[in-house]
Amino acid sequence: MSKREAFLAATYKENVEDFLRFIQLHNKADPFDVEEVVQEMPRDQKEALWGKLCLFLQDVLQKLPPECWEESNQARVEDGMDVESSEHVMAVVDGVTLWSPWSICVCPSDVLLSLPVSETPLPLLLHIHTLCEAWWKKELDHREKFGRTAFLISLRKSFLLKKPGAEIQRVWSLHDVLLSLDYTSEENKEVLDLLLQCFHRPVYIRNDDVSEVRRFLVFLFSWNVNFIWVIHGTIKNQLEFYNSSLMTHITEIYFRAWKKADGEFLEQMESSCIQDFMQCAIFLHRSSPVYAKVRQIVSYFHSRKSCPRVEKMLDGLYKPILWKSLFVPNSEVRANATLLLADAFPIHDPAQGSENIDVKIQKQLDTGALLFI
Template sequence: MIHAAHGPELREETEKMIHAAHGPELREETEKMIHAAHRPELREETEKNPCCTRTRATRGDREDDPCYLLELQPSPRLRLQLQILRLCDAWWKKDLKEKETFGRSAMIIALTKSFDLKKPGTEIQRVWSLREVLLGLDNTSEDNKQMMDLLLKCFQRPAFLRNDDGKRFLVFLFSWNINFISVIHGTIKNQLEFFSMMVTAHIAEIYFRAWKKAGGDFLEKIESSCVQDLMQNAIFLHRSSPIVSYFHSRKGCEKVDKMLSNLYKPILWKALSAPNFEVRANATLLFTEAFPVLDMENGNKSTDEATQKQLDTVMVLLDDPHPTVRSNAILGVCKILAKYWEVLPAAIITDFLKKLVMELAFDSSSPDVRCSVFKCLII
């Protein structure tokens, strides 16, 4: 790095950068960066850094990339890195020549710093301000693999998930490239079981906001590749999905109701009558949590008929031959009654309570079913 910082080639390049920087502010930033590169303490530290020897061989091919200097830095980060970041950031925002290269470098450095700092709020804000840099990148190119890896790491960093600008950036990534949506979803699914409840709640909010803002092919992709995939996992793999539950909690909005109805239609009703009792049990939990699954655009008459049909389905589940399904149905019925007590007809409430108290509370074939009645009635 010493040779790189003091060699005539890089000196000439940086002089060109100053000449290209027409504004006094950017010229000042560039001069600061060069001054930092010549500081004696940086020279001494970088001479001790073994990574300089490893990377010097490839310097000729990469010295025109500002991120090359970042890779030469020892840990902890030196002031030179901050000067490079400020220069690249300013270069992009001033819309100067070859701004794409400097913007890309600023994004990579800002992402890297945001992962390393204990309080990364400022760098996350910088990442959000640089988001348009991504619009000119090809996410399938090998040259951008480092960038893709860093972007995916954002979904695994609680600091990004909790930060308002971080959430905005992650929601933006769902609208950046339609093929990248599946990559994001795969990354989140692999880590979901290791997230805390708080982090998972933030993830669910990001999915919902991304879906709400999406349109056209992006909306269809998020619904089919993300939301419906999580629904299927909840049914067939017995993996409860806090993300799907988050969408359920937003019911009452016409757009949400319509989406849930459309996505559940090809999978939920078949699962409720599947030969495998585990599939039926999982589907029962999902169905009763989402109840009623309706498309409000169909009109009042169709909605009333669909609601009655679903109430009949719940009653059938209470008579399922397997005790696990009956236990889950008891839990679901109690939640439905608690939520819709004031709007359900008295006759329907009476029928459900009689079924629970007069029959299932005395189920001689399963103590779990009997216990479920008394545990769930307190809901």
């Protein structure tokens, strides 16, 4: 019997010790190269190997409940195989896993999501995570399931690591996974909750060392049109806790998200986010802890008026709310609206003819003079 045949025979769960001996030879000075042997196998032997490993892995993982994984990576299971041995099994799968059927990975990926993520995850978890990521990127069958697993684990890890830069880059590399998920599905509620946590964490908002961070947060505004309002509500609830540095980054994120938006996403960005901040800047009491921060966001858009698209947007969004607020009975509202007019002046649509623009600017000058009398 050749070594290749003996290796294949050893994949029966009744021959666990024989199988592990082959794995141990892989790391010796005179190695038995498992990867080379597998690559040289004809297709029928590879299919037989994966079928046996599928049963083998499922049997091992089913005997090892998730709570045991928290205790030690040397925990024993009934057949004498420990977690370290399970790691070797996944090491064999890693690198040649693209030959395997979908069923061989269903159980491991489900187990992975049920386990806690720490700064030093078990080697087996890392292997399964890498496997799911590769499965997604190679666009294999049922890739959505494995992409979701890889994305979730990377996102969780990025919240826990002291230096999460590399993991955040990994999150960005998997961001297209979101496009394959059903936003309305109850199954993906955890995904939404984790994504919103990004706007609670300074490491995501102000991380200038990882360029993918800003791109990821901006991208989230384009995932689903209904998610825009949810993000905006989360940020508004956090405004009181953002310091000056975080506010600078938040304003840039809003501006970039608006600039990249089109169609219904642009309409939602303008009505639900920018115009909402305009209204807050008009109606909030100046004693409010978030008044100055709302003004900072609105003023940022004013400062970008050199872009004709910004001028047109300001003109359209201020039209239904600013002018009537200049003459309401409430003096604080009038004062807030006057400050906005002075900060944004002149407000007009550059696409209008020069004569119409002149008339509009003159009207604003007359209104301002009247208010300051």
